[in-house]
Amino acid sequence: xxxxxxxxxxxxxxxxxxxxxxxxxxxxxxxxxxxxxxxxxxxxxxxxxxxxxxxxxxxxxxxxxxxxxxxxxxxxxxxxxxxxxxxxxxxxxxxxxxxxxxxxxxxxxxxxxxxxxxxxxxxxxxxxxxxxxxxxxxxxxxxxxxxxxxxxxxxxxxxxxxxxxxxxxxxxxxxxxxxxxxxxxxxxxxxxxxxxxxxxxxxxxxxxxxxxxxxxxxxxxxxxxxxxxxxxxxxxxxxxxxxxxxxxxxxxxxxxxxxxxxxxxxxxxxxxxxxxxxxxxxxxxxxxxxxxxxxxxxxxxxxxxxxxxxxxxxxxxxxxxxxxxxxxxxxxxxxxxxxxxxxxxxxxxxxxxxxxxxxxxxxxxxxxxxxxxxxxxxxxxxxxxxxxxxxxxxxxxxxxxxxxxxxxxxxxxxxxxxxxxxxxxxxxxxxxxxxxxxxxxxxxxxxxxxxxxxxxxxxxxxxxxxxxxxxxxxxxxxxxxxxxxxxxxxxxxxxxxxxxxxxxxxxxxxxxxxxxxxxxxxxxxxxxxxxxxxxxxxxxxxxxxxxxxxxxxxxxxxxxxxxxxxxxxxxxxxxxxxxxxxxxxxxxxxxxxxxxxxxxxxxxxxxxxxxxxxxxxxxxxxxxxxxxxxxxxxxxxxxxxxxxxxxxxxxxxxxxxxxxxxxxxxxxxxxxxxxxxxxxxxxxxxxxxxxxxxxxxxxxxxxxxxxxxxxxxxxxxxxxxxxxxxxxxxxxxxxxxxxxxxxxxxxxxxxxxxxxxxxxxxxxxxxxxxxxxxxxxxxxxx
Amino acid sequence: xxxxxxxxxxxxxxxxxxxxxxxxxxxxxxxxxxxxxxxxxxxxxxxxxxxxxxxxxxxxxxxxxxxxxxxxxxxxxxxxxxxxxxxxxxxxxxxxxxxxxxxxxxxxxxxxxxxxxxxxxxxxxxxxxxxxxxxxxxxxxxxxxxxxxxxxxxxxx
Numbered sequence: 001x002x003x004x005x006x007x008x009x010x011x012x013x014x015x016x017x018x019x020x021x022x023x024x025x026x027x028x029x030x031x032x033x034x035x036x037x038x039x040x041x042x043x044x045x046x047x048x049x050x051x052x053x054x055x056x057x058x059x060x061x062x063x064x065x066x067x068x069x070x071x072x073x074x075x076x077x078x079x080x081x082x083x084x085x086x087x088x089x090x091x092x093x094x095x096x097x098x099x100x101x102x103x104x105x106x107x108x109x110x111x112x113x114x115x116x117x118x119x120x121x122x123x124x125x126x127x128x129x130x131x132x133x134x135x136x137x138x139x140x141x142x143x144x145x146x147x148x149x150x151x152x153x154x155x156x157x158x159x160x161x162x163x164x165x166x167x168x169x170x171x172x173x174x175x176x177x178x179x180x181x182x183x184x185x186x187x188x189x190x191x192x193x194x195x196x197x198x199x200x201x202x203x204x205x206x207x208x209x210x211x212x213x214x215x216x217x218x219x220x221x222x223x224x225x226x227x228x229x230x231x232x233x234x235x236x237x238x239x240x241x242x243x244x245x246x247x248x249x250x251x252x253x254x255x256x257x258x259x260x261x262x263x264x265x266x267x268x269x270x271x272x273x274x275x276x277x278x279x280x281x282x283x284x285x286x287x288x289x290x291x292x293x294x295x296x297x298x299x300x301x302x303x304x305x306x307x308x309x310x311x312x313x314x315x316x317x318x319x320x321x322x323x324x325x326x327x328x329x330x331x332x333x334x335x336x337x338x339x340x341x342x343x344x345x346x347x348x349x350x351x352x353x354x355x356x357x358x359x360x361x362x363x364x365x366x367x368x369x370x371x372x373x374x375x376x377x378x379x380x381x382x383x384x385x386x387x388x389x390x391x392x393x394x395x396x397x398x399x400x401x402x403x404x405x406x407x408x409x410x411x412x413x414x415x416x417x418x419x420x421x422x423x424x425x426x427x428x429x430x431x432x433x434x435x436x437x438x439x440x441x442x443x444x445x446x447x448x449x450x451x452x453x454x455x456x457x458x459x460x461x462x463x464x465x466x467x468x469x470x471x472x473x474x475x476x477x478x479x480x481x482x483x484x485x486x487x488x489x490x491x492x493x494x495x496x497x498x499x500x501x502x503x504x505x506x507x508x509x510x511x512x513x514x515x516x517x518x519x520x521x522x523x524x525x526x527x528x529x530x531x532x533x534x535x536x537x538x539x540x541x542x543x544x545x546x547x548x549x550x551x552x553x554x555x556x557x558x559x560x561x562x563x564x565x566x567x568x569x570x571x572x573x574x575x576x577x578x579x580x581x582x583x584x585x586x587x588x589x590x591x592x593x594x595x596x597x598x599x600x601x602x603x604x605x606x607x608x609x610x611x612x613x614x615x616x617x618x619x620x621x622x623x624x625x626x627x628x629x630x631x632x633x634x635x636x637x638x639x640x641x642x643x644x645x646x647x648x649x650x651x652x653x654x655x656x657x658x659x660x661x662x663x664x665x666x667x668x669x670x671x672x673x674x675x676x677x678x679x680x681x682x683x684x685x686x687x688x689x690x691x692x693x694x695x696x697x698x699x700x701x702x703x704x705x706x707x708x709x710x711x712x713x714x715x716x717x718x719x720x721x722x723x724x725x726x727x728x729x730x731x732x733x734x735x736x737x738x739x740x741x742x743x744x745x746x747x748x749x750x751x752x753x754x755x756x757x758x759x760x761x762x763x764x765x766x767x768x769x770x771x772x773x774x775x776x777x778x779x780x781x782x
Numbered sequence: 783x784x785x786x787x788x789x790x791x792x793x794x795x796x797x798x799x800x801x802x803x804x805x806x807x808x809x810x811x812x813x814x815x816x817x818x819x820x821x822x823x824x825x826x827x828x829x830x831x832x833x834x835x836x837x838x839x840x841x842x843x844x845x846x847x848x849x850x851x852x853x854x855x856x857x858x859x860x861x862x863x864x865x866x867x868x869x870x871x872x873x874x875x876x877x878x879x880x881x882x883x884x885x886x887x888x889x890x891x892x893x894x895x896x897x898x899x900x901x902x903x904x905x906x907x908x909x910x911x912x913x914x915x916x917x918x919x920x921x922x923x924x925x926x927x928x929x930x931x932x933x934x935x936x937x938x939x
Contacts, residue, residue, distance in 0.1 A: 012873050012874055012876065013873070013876065015881070016872070016873040016878060016881070017873075018881075019878055019881030019884055020857075020865065020869040020872050020873055020878065020881070020884055020888065021817070021857065021858065021860075021861055021865070021869065022815075022816075022817020022818065022856060022857035022858040022885050023817065023858075024816075024817065024819075024881060026816070026819060026882070028810075028816075028819070028820070029810075029816040117811075118807075119800065119802070119803070192916055193880070193882075193916060194821050194827065194829060194880065194882035194883050194914065194915065194916050194917075195819065195821070195880065195882040196820070196821065196822075241881070242880070243819070243880045243881065243882030244879070244880040244882060244916050244917055246916070275822075275823045276821065276822035276823050276824070276827070277822075277823055277824070498880055499879035499880030499881070499917050500879070501879070665876045666876065668876070668922075669876050669879055669917075669918060669922060670879075672918055672919035672920075672921045672922065673879060673916070673917045673918050673919045674919075675919055676918075676919030676920070677916070677919075699822065699823070699824040699826065700822045700824055700826035700827055700914065701824045701826050705914050705916065707907075707910070707911045707912075707913070707914060707920075708906070708907040708908075708910045708911060708913075708915075708920035708923065708924060709907045709908045709910075709911045711907075711919060711920055711921075713903070713921055713924075714919065714921060737919075
């Protein structure tokens with residue numbers, strides 16, 4: 001008998017064998033006979049009318065196969081799709097993959113060259129002559145909404161307004177003993193997956209194959225068909241090894257559309273690989289919100305009402321899910337807290353900057369930062385320990401399932417347990433004592449403590465909910481199991497991993513359920529011909545939706561095997577019992593058939609019961625009934641040098657509850673990386689523009705991704721409250737760290753400085769900004 | 783075009799290249815050694831790190847012609863029948879997720895351990911400062927390098 005219990009095992013990953021030996025298949029590695037290289041000419045202006053594009057000089061150059069301007073694609077290129085028209089009156093501007101008459105951000109594509117090699121293509125770009133008539137850049141969201149502002153699009157700079165309200169907000173604020181009102185800014189970020197995007201497109205007969213560095217091969221295939229009119233059955237999209245995404249590759253891009261169109265025009269396979277500095281301009285950016293937050297509370301800290309008013313920068317155009325990203329905040333600003341009334345309003349604003357869209361956490365980090373930061377400000381206002389304030393307002397573990405003021409039903413959680421564990425690991429009380437002593441002694445290096453008792457909504461998503469929010473697709477996921485005659489297993493998943501280790505975790509789920517050895521399972525993904533059905537990977541959905549679909553497919557295999565096993569053993573199916581790996585006769589375990597034997601019996605099919613299909617193969621499509629709600633308590637201690645403004649993270653403790661853990665090593669890795677990305681927003685990263693709308697942070701020399709030397713060792717632990725909304729009890733972990741960590745770090749910085757009169761520091765909290773905040777508070781800033 | 787000769791992972795290559803061709807493009811597109819990826823264009827990320835005559839070098843910052851007569855080791859030349867201790871340690875410590883930075887990380891770590899066979903955690907962190915990873919938060923990379931160091935120490939003592 002097999003004792004499996006694979007779920008929960010710290011397995012080393014299957015994926016690693018190719019990744020540590022350099023045998024990877026990145027899109028840029030792909031070579032095809034006759035392959036030629038595309039380079040794009042991009043707008044150097046934030047906003048301009050294109051008066052002429054002359055590609056003729058480029059066309060005549062040695063090694064150049066073709067050169068095109070927007071006019072060459074005008075009839076066929078369509079408009080890049082936005083799948084989330086959040087309100088009936090939303091403004092969705094036309095968004096041609098290659099600009100034809102106007103450019104609206106630095107980096108927008110205006111022309112291209114196709115050449116024999118990438119050097120020749122880059123050289124020939126310089127021979128293209130574009131004449132522009134400069135128009136006014138629109139950079140500031142508040143200014144963009146004023147009367148008389150220059151317009152990004154003819155229809156104006158307001159994209160949409162999306163309101164939500166629950167409870168009597170006016171009553172909550174009327175006569176409230178304490179009201180705080182704050183404005184916070186979420187800076188603009190660049191996702192910076194380590195693999196720059198790349199796309200290879202080939203057309204053979206009427207069939208297109210697109211290899212592309214994407215998180216969403218299935219979504220891309222559908223939209224190539226829907227927008228370009230290419231019959232869907234003639235399109236195959238392959239996501240080979242994909243080097244990180246963090247939302248940036250949850251996109252349907254101009255470069256992908258154009259690769260298909262160029263391959264069709266010239267009749268040769270084409271490759272485009274972006275450079276990092278090109279990518280910083282052209283990959284969608286993340287965050288960029290102005291948050292106005294008002295809280296009404298009682299003297300004892302009890303929350304009465306929360307009023308959130310957001311401006312969200314869309315950038316110049318709406319990409320795949322641009323307008324919907326900030327709206328996740330509608331359901332997340334209230335976080336883990338109880339209150340009487342809540343109001344949320346988001347206004348989407350166009351600017352002449354790179355479009356924004358999903359970036360790790362997508363709307364939830366913004367909301368979590370806003371509420372956690374505001375809770376600290378409220379605690380300071382009340383003179384209360386911020387942890388105590390949270391305890392007085394959070395949902396207690398006895399109250400689950402709990403329907404929040406925003407209308408979501410949190411199925412499970414235990415904030416007290418996670419917090420108690422974190423407080424102990426962190427040494428919260430001792431650190432507070434040390435902080436008091438250092439404040440007392442006037443230590444130039446002050447200690448600050450930051451708290452983030454976060455939750456998030458993930459496992460995207462119940463299709464009906466998506467429909468009610470005007471999203472253009474469902475939220476289900478698909479999985480299939482193919483039982484091979486030798487007893488080995490092929491798993492086909494609609495998820496599309498790009499670093500998450502699905503090949504390993506999915507193998508563990510199947511090994512656990514079917515009782516087959518972990519090494520006997522191969523997981524296939526990321527190719528619409530191999531895995532024809534899927535909704536792909538984003539929003540911490542893969543395990544909570546795709547993993548559950550796989551679980552359901554396993555159950556179907558087991559059910560089919562039962563009927564066949566009964567026939568083989570000539571007993572009634574009712575008399576059989578399943579232990580992972582085999583069906584055996586109840587009370588007579590010697591009489592049994594392993595899943596491998598049953599698979600072989602379906603291969604020969606000599607001897608199956610009448611009317612039984614000779615196959616164990618099964619598939620399942622799972623549509624979640626609810627979101628999942630990972631939560632946790634993150635505590636951060638920082639040393640802030642008040643003379644230089646330098647911030648050093650001294651310790652970081654994270655206790656997360658992600659429900660059932662399939663592979664603890666992978667879960668820890670996701671948290672490490674997620675926390676690091678949230679810290680990066682708190683302390684290091686910002687996409688900065690100059691007054692003319694030029695991106696200043698086009699390279700990794702200017703856009704500061706933290707290195708190993710910049711980050712601490714994180715102390716992690718877990719509580720485990722299984723989700724009740726799915727049979728695996730899983731919640732998802734891809735974004736939790738990023739959502740949690742930013743406010744913990746920033747609040748620690750401010751906590752260190754409150755006695756000096758500092759009430760806020762704009763992210764990223766660089767030494768210069770911290771130093772300036774200290775000196776402004778002293779009243780002698782220069 | 784300029785003639786270059788070099789040994790890459792134990793194999794001798796003789797080619798004619800444009801003098802401006804970067805070593806990393808030579809490795810990937812002429813020699814077909816695609817195990818070494820490109821992550822940026824300003825020599826910040828280190829994904830393209832190789833050993834050039836035994837010392838780590840970012841191959842995007844070296845011209846192919848500058849590597850004339852050189853001996854190059856890429857990630858594809860690290861395993862010798864069995865995985866290099868760093869490859870093994872990266873696997874066992876879950877020091878990679880998407881794996882794009884991994885070739886450069888391993889090559890930079892190899893040079894770090896050559897220079898300092900018994901580093902402290904802080905020395906590893908500082909030694910790998912020129913290699914960026916977006917997935918792991920570096921914690922398991924540091925662990926893996928420490929593990930490989932102690933494995934090599936154990937093997938040599």
